[in-house]
Amino acid sequence: MFDLSDNREVSRGFGDALSTAFELAVTPAIVAFLGWRLDAWLGTTPLFLLVFFVFTMGYEIWKLFRRYATQMQQQEAKVAGLRRPDREEPGR
Secondary structure, eight states, X not given: OOOOHHHHHHHHHHHHHHHHHHHHHHHHHHHHHHHHHHHHHHTXXXXXXXXXXXXXXXXXXXXXHHHHXXXXXXXXXXXXXXXXXXXXXXXX
């Protein structure tokens, strides 16, 4: 019938992108809200809100880059495994 493997990869990529975007938006917002409530309780507005938000955004961005680097290493290893060692690469 139909080859659904391409469609599956597109759907998986879309799902991964959507979950990453959701994680980048919602996690810092929740942590900043907790910081805002802590500030209201301690009377230190907006100290904890800003500290929690900046820390969480830094962590999320770091995690995103680490995930990207790992995926690229896996992809490079996959491509390197597909190359035939008896053929010389162009430009060498």
